[in-house]
Amino acid sequence: MIQDADEIVRDAAVHANICIVGGGPAGITLAMTLAKTGKSVLLIESGGLAPSNEAQALNAGEVVDETLHSPADKYRPRCLGGATSIWGGRCVPFDPIDFEQRPWIDHSGWPIGYDDVERYYPAANALCEAGEYEYDARVATPGGMRPVLRGFTPRHFDVNGIERFSCPTDFGRRYQTRLRAAANVRVLLRATATRLRASRDGSRIDGLDVRNSRDVGFSVTAEQFVLAMGGIETPRLMLTSDDVHAGGIGNANDLVGRFYMCHIAGTIGTLRVNGPSDSIWHGYDVAADGTYCRRRFSLRPDVQAGFGLGNAVFRLHHPRIADPGHRTGPLSAIYLAQRFISYEYAKRLVSHTPPTAGTWLRHGLNAATDPFSTIRFLVHWLRYRTLAERKFPSVIIRPRANLFSLDFNAEQVPNPDSRIGLAGTRDRFGNRRVRIDWRYAAQDVETVARSFDLLRDDLAEQAIGRLTLAPDEADIEAVVRRDGAYGGHHIGTARMGASAASGVVDRDCKVFGVNNLYVAGSAMFPTSSQANPTLTIVATALRLADHLGGVATRAPCVGAAEQPEPATVL
Amino acid sequence: MADSMDFSRKPVLVLGASGFIGSQLVVALSGSRTYRAVAASRRGAGAALDATNAADVRAALRDVDCVANCIDGYGMVRSTGVLCEAARALPPRRIVHLSSMAVYGAATGTVREDQAPVSPIGDYGQAKIACERAVRKYVDDGGDAVILRPGCVFGPGSVQWTTRLARLLEARRIGDLGSAGDGRCNLAFIDDVVTGIISALDASGISGRTFNICSSAELTWNEFLVAFAKALDAIPVRRVAPRMLAIETRFLAPLRRIAAMAVSSPATEAITPSLAALWHQDIRIDCSAAISALGLPRTPPDRMIAAAVRWLKSAPVSTRRGWMEPAHS
Numbered sequence: 001m002i003q004d005a006d007e008i009v010r011d012a013a014v015h016a017n018i019c020i021v022g023g024g025p026a027g028i029t030l031a032m033t034l035a036k037t038g039k040s041v042l043l044i045e046s047g048g049l050a051p052s053n054e055a056q057a058l059n060a061g062e063v064v065d066e067t068l069h070s071p072a073d074k075y076r077p078r079c080l081g082g083a084t085s086i087w088g089g090r091c092v093p094f095d096p097i098d099f100e101q102r103p104w105i106d107h108s109g110w111p112i113g114y115d116d117v118e119r120y121y122p123a124a125n126a127l128c129e130a131g132e133y134e135y136d137a138r139v140a141t142p143g144g145m146r147p148v149l150r151g152f153t154p155r156h157f158d159v160n161g162i163e164r165f166s167c168p169t170d171f172g173r174r175y176q177t178r179l180r181a182a183a184n185v186r187v188l189l190r191a192t193a194t195r196l197r198a199s200r201d202g203s204r205i206d207g208l209d210v211r212n213s214r215d216v217g218f219s220v221t222a223e224q225f226v227l228a229m230g231g232i233e234t235p236r237l238m239l240t241s242d243d244v245h246a247g248g249i250g251n252a253n254d255l256v257g258r259f260y261m262c263h264i265a266g267t268i269g270t271l272r273v274n275g276p277s278d279s280i281w282h283g284y285d286v287a288a289d290g291t292y293c294r295r296r297f298s299l300r301p302d303v304q305a306g307f308g309l310g311n312a313v314f315r316l317h318h319p320r321i322a323d324p325g326h327r328t329g330p331l332s333a334i335y336l337a338q339r340f341i342s343y344e345y346a347k348r349l350v351s352h353t354p355p356t357a358g359t360w361l362r363h364g365l366n367a368a369t370d371p372f373s374t375i376r377f378l379v380h381w382l383r384y385r386t387l388a389e390r391k392f393p394s395v396i397i398r399p400r401a402n403l404f405s406l407d408f409n410a411e412q413v414p415n416p417d418s419r420i421g422l423a424g425t426r427d428r429f430g431n432r433r434v435r436i437d438w439r440y441a442a443q444d445v446e447t448v449a450r451s452f453d454l455l456r457d458d459l460a461e462q463a464i465g466r467l468t469l470a471p472d473e474a475d476i477e478a479v480v481r482r483d484g485a486y487g488g489h490h491i492g493t494a495r496m497g498a499s500a501a502s503g504v505v506d507r508d509c510k511v512f513g514v515n516n517l518y519v520a521g522s523a524m525f526p527t528s529s530q531a532n533p534t535l536t537i538v539a540t541a542l543r544l545a546d547h548l549g550g551v552a553t554r555a556p557c558v559g560a561a562e563q564p565e566p567a568t569v570l
Numbered sequence: 571m572a573d574s575m576d577f578s579r580k581p582v583l584v585l586g587a588s589g590f591i592g593s594q595l596v597v598a599l600s601g602s603r604t605y606r607a608v609a610a611s612r613r614g615a616g617a618a619l620d621a622t623n624a625a626d627v628r629a630a631l632r633d634v635d636c637v638a639n640c641i642d643g644y645g646m647v648r649s650t651g652v653l654c655e656a657a658r659a660l661p662p663r664r665i666v667h668l669s670s671m672a673v674y675g676a677a678t679g680t681v682r683e684d685q686a687p688v689s690p691i692g693d694y695g696q697a698k699i700a701c702e703r704a705v706r707k708y709v710d711d712g713g714d715a716v717i718l719r720p721g722c723v724f725g726p727g728s729v730q731w732t733t734r735l736a737r738l739l740e741a742r743r744i745g746d747l748g749s750a751g752d753g754r755c756n757l758a759f760i761d762d763v764v765t766g767i768i769s770a771l772d773a774s775g776i777s778g779r780t781f782n783i784c785s786s787a788e789l790t791w792n793e794f795l796v797a798f799a800k801a802l803d804a805i806p807v808r809r810v811a812p813r814m815l816a817i818e819t820r821f822l823a824p825l826r827r828i829a830a831m832a833v834s835s836p837a838t839e840a841i842t843p844s845l846a847a848l849w850h851q852d853i854r855i856d857c858s859a860a861i862s863a864l865g866l867p868r869t870p871p872d873r874m875i876a877a878a879v880r881w882l883k884s885a886p887v888s889t890r891r892g893w894m895e896p897a898h899s
Contacts, residue, residue, distance in 0.1 A: 129746075142805065167748075167809060177749050181678070181852060288805040289796055290746060389748065390809035 002080075002180050004048075005191035005212035012218040016042035016186065018548060019208060019222035021193045021237070022229035023047075024082020025534055026521035026541040028171045028179070029127060030226060033545035035182035042220060043185065044210060046192040047078035049172065051085065054213060058192060059233075061434035062423040068484040069262075069438040074343055075488035076230055080189065081172020083230065083488055084534065086342070089168025089393060091130040092531035093121050093539075095311060097301040098411075099527075104308035105443070107259065107414035110526050111498040111507040117539050124539035129174070129390075130164040131291030137162045140293050141285045148295050148316050149465070150279035154458035156451075157297040161313070165284075165292040165393040166534075193237055194429050196225070198244035198514070205249075205517045211429050224548055226509075228520040228541070231260065231490025235420045235523065236434050238494065238504075238511075250494070250511040255504050257420040259492040260436075261412040261528040264444050266483030267320050268452060268473060273402040273465040282316035282404060283396040292393050298530070299451050307454075310411035310447040311530040314455055317407035318397045322355075324362035329370025330377035330397045332363035373397075406455070406467070409486070409530050410447045415439060420493050438485045449476040489533050494519045495526040509544045520544050579606040580635035582771060583662070585621055585653065587611040590727050591668060591763060592640035598764045605771065608634055621649035627656040636664040636771050639705075650701040654708040664777070665715040666770045667705045670698045671756060671782065671855055673719060676847070680854045683719070683780045692844055702780075709778040716770045716777065720763050721756030721784035721855050722848075724874055726881030728760060734839060736882055739799040741836040743818070745808035750815050751792035753851040759785040759869040759877075769864040781860035785868045791849040797871065801879045819843045 008014070018034055020027045023045030031043045047055035061072030077085050094117065101109025122133035137145040137160045145162065152159065179187050188210075195209040197219075208220040227234045235257035239248035248256055273280050284292040297314040304311060319326035321335050335355075338346045367374050377397060384392035412418075418439040422432040456467040473479050497503015500512035505524050511517040520541045522533040529536075582599060586592040587609035599607040610619035610630055620626050621641055627649075631637070637657070641649050650667070657665060674681050675691035687699060705715050722731045738744045762785045770776065786794070799807045823840040830838035860866040869877075 129748075174749055178752065286806045288800050288807065290805075290807040290809055388809070389811035389814075390746075 001185070002176065002187040002189065005188045005210065005218075006214055006216075008188070008212060008216065008218050010216045010218065014042065014188075014218060014220045016040045016220070016222045018042070018224045018226065019044065019220050020226045020228055020520075021208065022082065022227065022233070022521070023080045023172065023187065024228060024230060024521065025084050025171045026537050027226075027228035028081070028175050029124075029538050029541040030228060030520060030545050030548070031185050031187070032175060032178055032182070033542060034549060035185045037549040038184060039549075041182075041185045042222065043179070043187045044191045044193055044208070044220065045078075045080050045187065045189050047080065048189050049080050049176070051077040051079045055079065055190070058427050058429070060427070061436060062425070064435065064437040068440075068481065069436055070485070070487045072232070072434055072436055076232065076490070079172060080176065080187070081170045084169060084171040085173075087166075087168050087488070087534060089128075089130070089166035089391070090163050090532045091125060091128050091166055091535040092163045093118070093135060094529045094531050094536050095298075095301065097304060098311060098529040098531075102305070104305065105310060105413050105527075107416070107502070108527050110496055111503070112496070117536065117543065120539035120542040121535065123542055124535050125164070127171075127538050128166045128535055129169040130166045130535070131287050131289035134287070135162050135164065136160055137293070137295050140164070141287045145285040145293060145295055146281040148281055148297070149273065150275060152459070152462060152464045154297065154455065154462070156300060156303045156454040156458055157314075158300055159295065159297060161298040162293045162295050163532075164287070165294075167390045192429060193229075194240075194431055196237060196241035196249050196517070198241065198249060200244065202244045203513065204515050215429065222516075224516045224518065226518040226520050226544070226548070227494070227523070229523075230521060231493045231523040232420055232434055232436070234519060234521065235493040236422065236431075239422050240431050249517065250504050250514055252513060253500055255495065255497075257493050258416045258418070259414040259495050259526070260418045260420050260438060261414065261491040262438065262485035262487070262489045263528060263530070264410040264412050264440060264448055264480055264483075265408060265486040266479060267317055267405045267407050268448070268476075268479050269406050269456075269467050269469050270319070271316070271404045271406060271459070271465050271467045273404065274463060275402075275465075277398070277402055280316070280402065280404075282318075284393065290390055292390070294393075297455060299454070303454065307450055309450055310413055310443065312408060312410040312447050312451045313530045314451070315407040317405045318395065319399055319403055319405050322359075324359060324366055326399055326403070327366055327370070328397060328399050329367045329374035330395075331399075332366035332370075333374045333377070334395060335363045336360070336367060370400075402465075406452070408448060408452070409532075410444065410451070411530050412528050413441055413443045414492060414495070414527060415441050440480060445477045445480050448480060452476070489522065489528070491522045491525045491528045491533060494523040496524045497526065508547050509540070518544060518548070580604060581606055581608045581633060583608045583610060583630055583634040583637045585610055585619070585637065585639045585649070586641035588613045589640055589642055590729065591642070591723060591760070591767075592638070594727055594760050595638055595640060595764050595767055598768065602768065605635075605768070621645070622652055624652050624656055627652050628660060631656055631660045631662055634662055636662045637666070638767055638771070639665060639667045642668070647697050647700045647704075651704045654704045654713070657708060657713055658711060661713055663714060664771060665705065665708070665713065666767050667701065667715055667717045668767070669702050669717050669719045669780075670694070671719050671721045671784070671853070673698045673702060674853065676851065678852045680856050681782070682856045683782055683859060706778075714777040717780040718763075718766055718770060718860075719780060719782050719855075720758040720766075721782075722758065723760055723763055724757040725760035725878050726885075728878070731757070732878045732882065735795070735798065736802055736804075736878075737836040737839050738841065739795065739802055739804045739807075741839075742804070742808040743810075743836075743839075743841065744795060745799060745810055746792055746796055747810050747815065747849055748792070748812060749850075750810070750812050750846065751790065751795060751849045753791050753849050754787060754854050755789050755791045755794045756784045756853065756855045757786045757789065757794065757871070757874065758783050759874045761877075762867050762869055766860060766864050766866050769866070773864055776863050779859075779863070781864060781866075782855045782857040783860055783866060784855045784857050785874060786871050787854050787856070789871055794871065798875050798878075801875045802882070815841070815846055819846045
C-alpha cells in the first residue's frame with residue numbers, strides 16, 4: 001500500500017522487518033523484490049508522487065566550486081521514482097575491468113567480481129524496460145546494427161559495445177501499482193528520515209527518526225535498515241547521525257562521503273569524416289523488442305592497462321550546439337529554445353557561456369535558412385519523443401557537412417579528497433545541509449586526453465577521418481572543467497570495500513561495524529566505470545534483496561519481544 | 571468414420587465438437603487406444619446434435635461411456651443444464667466439464683480451486699459459474715463429473731488467444747503494454763488442455779473435483795506479448811501508452827465492434843475493456859492439483875509460441891478467422 005506520512009500521528013511507532021529509506025530505483029527495486037519474501041517492508045520516501053518545491057528544498061546545499069558541479073538540489077528529485085523521474089534512460093552494464101583491482105588506479109577494485117553483479121543484469125534490464133539483456137551490436141538488432149563508421153576497425157577501441165535505452169521508465173509511475181498491490185509493502189510518502197538512532201554500543205540501528213511534511217515526528221523500528229537515498233543524501237544521513245558514533249554512523253575510518261565521483265563527460269573535438277555520408281551512422285537502431293540501441297567506441301581493457309587509464313567511451317555526436325558554426329537549423333532551433341528545456345538537459349545540450357546577441361542572431365539565421373530540416377526534426381521529435389511512450393532517446397541530427405563532434409563518458413578515479421560533507425547551515429528539520437566538494441584528478445584528465453589521442457590516431461591510420469581540437473579545446477583540462485561533473489551520477493560516498501579500512505560497506509552492502517544497516521545504490525560503488533549508473537544500481541539492489549531475503553529469514557528478531565510484529569498487513 | 575466403427579475403444583461423447591477445444595479433443599482421441607470420439611455439434615462436426623434439446627441429448631448418451639462437455643459461448647448454460655438433466659436418467663461413467671478461469675472474476679494473487687469469485691465477474695464468467703452450478707448439482711445427486719478451469723487457451727486453432735492477439739500485434743495495436751500488461755497471462759496450451767481432459771476422463775478418485783489448468787503461470791502478458799510478437803516477426807514491438815489503451819477500450823472498441831458486423835479485418839478487432847482488464851489482472855492460476863491428480867503436462871512458453879506461429883503461418887486465412895474445423899471431418 002501507499003500511504004501519506006502526514007496521516008501519521010506524533011510519536012507513533014512504525015515497525016517493519018525491513019525499512020528502506022529512499023524511493024528511487026534502488027529502493028523501489030528492493031521493495032518489490034523483498035515483497036516476494038513475505039517479510040514486511042517499509043519504504044520511506046521524503047517526497048510525494050510528484051516533485052514539490054517543499055520537498056526539493058531539503059536537497060539544497062553548498063557547492064564549493066559552482067563552475068564544476070551543479071547545484072545541490074539538481075538531478076535528484078525527491079519523489080517516488082527519484083532520479084528516474086528525470087533520467088534519460090541510458091542503460092549500460094559495467095565492464096569486467098571495472099571490478100578489478102587495477103594497479104594503475106589507486107583505491108580501485110571491488111570486493112565482489114563482475115560475475116556477482118552480471119547475473120542480476122538481465123532482471124535489472126527488464127525492470128529498467130531496456131529490453132533484452134544483449135549489449136553486442138552484432139546481435140542486438142535483427143541483422144546486426146549498422147557500423148558507426150563503415151570499415152573502421154580501431155586498434156584501441158571496441159566498436160561492438162552498445163547502450164540500450166529505457167523508455168525512460170520512471171520507476172515511481174511504472175511500479176506504483178505493484179507497490180500498492182503488495183500486501184506486505186507499505187510506502188510512506190512525505191516521510192523524511194532525519195536521524196539514524198544507533199544502539200548504545202553502536203553495533204545496531206535501533207530506530208530511525210522520521211518527520212512528515214507537517215514536521216510531525218515519529219519513529220521506525222526494523223530488523224534491517226537500507227539506505228537507498230543516492231550518493232549525496234546517504235552520506236549526509238550517516239554523517240548527521242553522530243550521537244553515538246562521533247563522526248557519523250559507519251565513519252570510524254573517515255570514509256563516509258569521501259571518494260565522491262561523477263563521470264567526466266562532455267563533447268569534444270571536430271571529426272571530419274572522409275567517406276560518403278552514407279558510410280556514417282551516428283543514430284539509433286531499434287531492437288526487435290522496440291528498444292533504441294546505439295553503438296559506442298569503448299576503450300579496450302588492455303589499452304586502459306597499457307596506458308594506465310580509466311575506462312572511457314566515445315559516441316559520434318552532432319557538432320556542439322552552442323557553436324553556430326555548424327550551420328544546422330535544428331541544432332540552432334534547440335539552442336534558441338533552451339529556456340524551454342529543463343535545467344538537467346539544457347545544461348548538457350547548450351549552456352557553457354552566456355550567449356551574446358551575435359550568437360543568438362547567428363543561430364536565428366541558421367534556423368531560418370534551414371527551415372525544412374528544422375521542421376522535419378520537430379515533427380520527428382513530436383511523434384517519436386513527445387507523444388511516444390518509448391521515447392526517441394536524444395537529439396540525432398545529421399550535420400550539413402560530414403562534421404561531427406565526439407561525446408565522451410569517462411571514468412572518474414576514486415579520490416578521497418572529492419567529498420560530500422556537512423555544511424554549517426541547516427534545513428527546516430534542523431539537519432545540516434550538504435557541502436559538495438567535487439574534485440577531479442590529473443588522471444581523469446589524462447584518461448580523456450590520451451583516449452582522445454588514441455581515437456584520433458586510429459581514425460587517421462585507417463584514413464577514416466580527421467579528428468581535431470578547436471583552439472579553445474587544446475587544453476583538455478579546460479574541456480573537462482567546461483563540462484564539469486556529469487550531472488546526476490553521484491557515486492562512491494559509502495563505498496564497498498574488503499575491510500573497514502578501505503570501505504564503508506562490506507561485500508553484502510552492510511555497513512562495517514553496524515549489524516543491521518545496509519547501503520543500496522551508487523553510493524556504495526567503489527569505482528565509477530564509464531557506464532551510466534542506473535542499470536547497475538538496479539542490478540546491485542536485486543543482489544542486495546537476495547541477500548536481505550535470506551538474512552531476514554535467518555536473523556534473530558532483536559527487539560521482537562518488546563515490539564511484536566504485526567500479524568498481517570503492516 | 572473409422573473412429574465410430576472401432577468398438578474396442580470406449581466411446582466419448584464430445585459436445586461442442588466443432589468448437590476450438592472440442593475439435594482438438596476429437597483429433598487427439600482419434601489417436602487414442604482407449605477412447606474413440608463420438609463427435610457431436612450443432613454445426614455438423616460428427617453427428618448433428620442440438621445440445622439444448624433434451625431428447626437429442628438423451629439419445630446421444632445412450633451409447634457412450636463418458637462425456638466431454640466442450641460447449642462454449644451462447645447457449646452453454648442451457649445445454650449444460652440439459653446435459654445434467656439427461657445424465658440423471660442415463661448416467662454416463664463420467665462427465666468432464668470445461669469451465670474457465672473466468673469464474674474467478676477479478677480475483678488476484680495465487681488462485682486455487684477453492685477461491686471465491688471476486689466482482690466484477692463479467693457475463694462470460696457468470697455463465698460459466700451457472701454451468702458449474704448445474705454440474706455440481708449433478709454430482710451432489712450422485713453423478714460423476716469433473717470440472718476443468720483452463721486459463722487462456724492458446725495454440726493452433728485458438729481464435730480468441732492466438733489469432734486475435736497475433737492480428738493485434740501485427741497491426742502494432744498492442745505490444746509492450748507497460749503497467750497495463752503486468753498481469754500474469756495464465757496461458758493454457760491447447761495440447762496440455764486436451765491431455766488434461768483425456769486424463770480427467772478416467773482418473774480415479776477425482777469425481778466432483780475441480781482443476782485449474784494452465785501451462786505458464788509465471789509469464790506476464792508483457793513478456794508473452796513481446797515474445798509472441800518477435801516470433802511472429804511483428805517487430806519492432808510497439809510500446810503502447812496507457813492512454814492509447816484507454817482510448818482503444820473506451821472509444822474505439824464500440825466503433826470497431828459495429829464495423830466488425832460488416833467486415834472482418836485487423837482494424838475491426840476490438841480491444842474490449844474486459845480484455846484490457848485481464849492484461850492488468852495480477853492473477854496466478856495454481857494448477858498444482860491438476861499436475862498431481864491428472865499428470866497435467868506444462869508446455870514451456872517458447873514451444874507453445876512456436877507451435878502457434880507455425881499454425882498461423884500455415885493455416886489458410888479462412889481457418890484463422892473462424893473456428894478451425896476438425897482435421898478429420
